[in-house]
Amino acid sequence: MKSRSTVFLIASLVAFIVLAFAPATGNDYTTSLLINLLLYANLATAWGIFCGTTRFISLATVAFFGVGCYSVAMLAEVLPWPLVLVVSALLGGALALLIGLCTLRLSGMYFVVFSFGIAELIRQLVTWYESKFVGSVGRYVFLETSPAQIYWQLLILLALLWALGAWLSKSRLGFALRLIGEDESAARSCGINTVGVRLAVLMGTAMFMSVAGAIVAPRWTYIEPSIAFNSLVSFQVVVMALLGGVAAFYGPVLGVVPLVLAFEVLTKYFPDHFSIVLGAIFLLIVYLLPRGLLGIGEKLWRKVK
């Protein structure tokens, strides 16, 4: 058991180091594709850590992501870059705290609907604010960063998230999270402060989502609420995480790679039918792979043994 986790750790480390050299060896197109991959790897892994274990399906991913984008759009010219990232993390965490407090008594379908609603609400609020007080709905982000720099930042963020996931899978906090996912009232009667655990992990993962949004914001140069708070992102993250499997923190990434590549092809050849195909993929995953690629891998592994 111990040797297996050491192998996993070394493999992860090697993978991260190899990935760090990718921008130098590829061209602009591959770098931009890799940025997309890493962005969704971050979002889906963060989503899986909270939603996969507690089984609270959240469609608020893009709310945190968008808050990150907007922190950059509003603060990049006033604050140094590291501070912008810190502020975006804090704002994402604060939003998560608010959402967490509002949804303490919600579960299942109600939580899903609420999380979707709040993302849309924030989009509308930002639109209203921008048109009422700023006078224009869109903003320009002029920052001197290269795609490679964005890529590296995302890679570092993913490494941190990976470490968090690995630590949680072995820690008491992670155990508590799994117990909450299994039966929240039984978890409470085992002495777990379920509210505290839920809030803490929701906030932690939301901060990663916001920082990811902040890191990629300079790519667009022009952002508006319909871009930064595009609900499609939330759905894509759910589909990717479910395809990969959420039983382990490294599961969602398995779904990110094939789907980001698939979406890349789809947007190129079938731009008008994108949502239909996304929906179809979602259905197929739920029907055919209820436990994701991770579940299939486990089944095969058991057969081999």
Place this chain on the structure above:
Amino acid sequence: MSKPLLDVRDLSRRFGGLKAVEGLSLEVGQGEIVGLLGPNGSGKTTALNLISGALRPDRGSVKLDGLETAGAPNFKVARLGISRTYQLVRLFKTMTVLENTVAGMSFTHAHLFGREAIPPAMELLDRVGLAARASHRAEDLTYIDQKRLELARCLASRPRVLLLDEWLAGLNPKELLQAIELVRSLKHEGVSILMVEHVLEAVRSLCDHCVVMNAGQRIARGTAASVLADPEVVRAYLGDEDA
């Protein structure tokens, strides 16, 4: 009489216009087994929910060794040493029997977790007769084994007071005898038990004294034999004509 370990005074809770529990008082002494009886809907499970902190009482106090716990959240009450089983067994279904047991000790007294939790957890499983199934998924167990596992999880938290909600229901005669012996052995270790129970055989043989509820209120207390003979208790269970 020395001060009771669990001292419940004037506990009350309404749901809208329904007085689920009204002015309930009871005591459980150190190492005592107290039966909480009453017909269906008389408020027994609500009373357990109030004591365990799953529900907040409107009025009244619950003292554990002199410390007020009424109104404290469930998880804090559990950490203080009041542990419960559920009428409908609640397990962490897709996790293993061993993990279910460890769950009971990771967040309470010693925060035992990981490798160091395995020996004490196995010891407990051995005691309830589940050691051979430690690596099974909890939902794959039979009903009686699920109940055993739930008890093991409670014991893992080293409770001072154990609340059993119809833990003996649904057992066959042989299992019932084993289960009664298990509960009795807990008493000998000094665990105090408040049990909601319909199996009168168990109540007679285990309980030091009983409290009978009807319509949210206490209608009788005393030894099992005396409360079961009480005309008011008979009336509560059977209605007026038969009394």
